[in-house]
Amino acid sequence: MALIQIKQVRSVIDRPERQKRTMKALGLTKIGAVKEVENTPAIAGMVAKVGHLVEVTEL
Template identity: 65%
Template sequence: MAKVQIIQKRSIIKRPETQQRTMQALGLGKINKSVEVELTPQIAGMISKVNHLITVKEL
């Protein structure tokens, strides 16, 4: 599987609870925090739900 770097670019304040929980599940929570994860179908689904809050780079 490919690895991707996910960087949080926008705040999760005043976002729906499901989006906040998705960001926490990805390991994010603060602006400019980044994580490197394997790009599985589950992660790809989470990325698509919060793509307006993050940026994604392939490694």
């Protein structure tokens, strides 16, 4: 599977608890945080749910 880079660009303040938990599960806790993860179907689904809070780059 390909790697993707996920960067948090917006805050989780005033977001539903479900979105906050998804961001934490992705390992993103602060604006500007960056994680490189494998692009699995589970990760792709999580990114889709919080797509308005993150930027995704394929590596």
